[in-house]
Amino acid sequence: MPPGRALDQWTSVTDLSYLLKHLIGGVLASAALLAFLRKVSGASDEPRTKRRRTMFACATALAMAILFFAKLQPYETPSILADPVARYAFLAYTLLFLGYLTASLLGGMRLCWRWGHNSSGPALSWGLRIVGMGLAAGVAYAVVRATTITTRIHGDGLFPGAMDDYISTALLMAALVLIVAGTSLPMLSLLHSWRTKRHALLRLRPLWRDLTQVTPSVRLHAPRSVVTEHLNPLNVHDRLYRRGVEIRDAALALNNYASPALRKRAQQHAEAHGLFGTQAAIAAEACWLATARHAKLRGAAPGSSVEHRPAGGGRDLHSEISALTQLSDAYHSDLVRDFTDAEDRLMEPLA
Template sequence: MDSFEAVVAVLLWITTGWRATKVWRKGQDRTLWWTFFGLAMMMTLRLPAGRALDQLTEVTDLSYLLKHLFGGVLSSAALLAFLRRVSGQQGGSPVAKRMRVILPFVTAAAMAVLFFAELQPYETRAIFQDPTARLALLAYTAVFLGFLSASLLSGMRVCWRWGRDSSDGALSWGLRVIGAGLAAGVVYALTRIAALVAHMTGDGILPGDLDDYVSTYLLMAALLLIVVGSSLPVLGKLRTWRAERRALLRLHPLWCALTEATPSVRLDPPRGLATERLDPRNVHGRLYRRTIEIRDAALALSDYAPADIRERARQHVEARGLAESRATVTTEACWLAAARRSKLRGDTPGSNTEHQPTRGGGDLRSEISALTQLSDAYHSDLVRDIADACDRLPEKQT
């Protein structure tokens, strides 16, 4: 069991560290970060690190109190605040808002008072031998699990309601999975309080240490479901990032070819494809800028593609059997290739006011789709052959 708990603790610390790089640097809402920080601290204190802390401070079972404060009070309060923010339920009366802040502190203070006043210096199992300490443990557990259960039940209502109504698929399923994790947490709390009462009146609900094993598995299931649920919206963003990165790399050859002839449209100096692949930063912004620079370059090159070149390109494309949208894209790729060569040769530009973007242009997605098709056509053998034929037309006329 210790190895399994260690794996969960590592996962929680990885999640905490990953989220820290976002929320603390960018000043975003930090409630979810505090949730995972509290859970990570709780899991760490369940490991030998907790016993080491007890020996270092010479306070018996101090880790017992701290893991409840971190994992129960801090995490549940922060998670509930996060869910309220996500669902838009941050409002309420001033009294309700103050109670959301005061209640966790009152709970933590009551637990600390009961712990240091009556539960010290006993070890956890020895408490059952002292009637006063036993009642203090029951009160301590009731305060802790009562607050935890109330917070989890409130969070479940938010998750199931907004998970059902959300139009964002990843967010919807994420909230539902978090809700399932909170439900497992409620069952954990009920199991713990039932086991404690049973130990006080007899030998427990289940024989041996099965009570502890069952509650531990419920706790692990709750933690894993909360981690998975909170990560699902991130997976949606990751899919978007991967799609935009793929489009960024696919447009790189076309961008290089066109901006080589029109370097003034570049915001930044050109970089090699290998450098583009290795840079994961600001993919959306770079892709947005790339689409603009490709269109600006095409507009600048349009003066080097007079009407006769465009007509010749259209005729060649139709002669190859292309039609409709594919013919339109291939025609534009042809005259762009011919115009680029003309510009690099130093030809005198003409004046063309008829150039319009080929399809796309309504939003970034449609623009990426249109430019990706243009890039594929531009680097095809068909366009290269037609551009060579169109490129010879001015020489014949001079």
């Protein structure tokens, strides 16, 4: 037995599922979709406007319920048209529902058209445009359905046979598919951003672990295990931001363990391996950071204060993490290992 028919029999209310389908799948869903579009598009929403939309939705739902229980009982939907009074109540009920649906969809189309050109990223922009196309298909569905019901009340319908039902169903399915596809695009973009940040977080862990091991005071929290790090999907953005800060703080703490002479040798070492410009500067920074870490582990005393200028970085998280990732790759390269081994051999006679 279909769930709708089971509900009707359980409540002893004929076609109650028909009313609930329109109230939940129509009025509530369209109101929720409009609120969602306003949220993701960044449109401002005054409290008075929000209350007005809520009252409009509630008034529509109340009027539909009154018409349903006052005039559309105890008829089943196919037999309503045989009663002269009930069929006009059914027409009013249908036009009220479709009118609210059309108004909501048109409001959503305006939002999509306005904010689709001013959104923060291509995924959101195209997502809103696709949703707008789906809403336009929904408006077309509502218009065709309203015309079909009206013409059936007074005659044989707009199209011959069941053609109007096929057209309405096709428009409704197109609307649903486009709306689902459009609303999924921003979520896919967020998922891609999350995956990118999580990859960077895990990729920077070895560098972070090495540097903060000798400068534990820069850590905000106690280190977590590798398994916990991999399995925890929460707060990836904040954790990545904090990891970048702690790496930079650790480098600053190790700064006085790297003399100007050491930095010069590191720069010459990088250039001797064919690097130049920013690549050479990043490799040189990785060289003296690794050497400074070894010096602190040996218990060496810090030298005089040296100005610390990171080889790369930027004002936003993306450019900063990009620079730190390059630093991490250089830090774990053979070039840096060769440099630190040579520096350690120079320090052995002094130990």
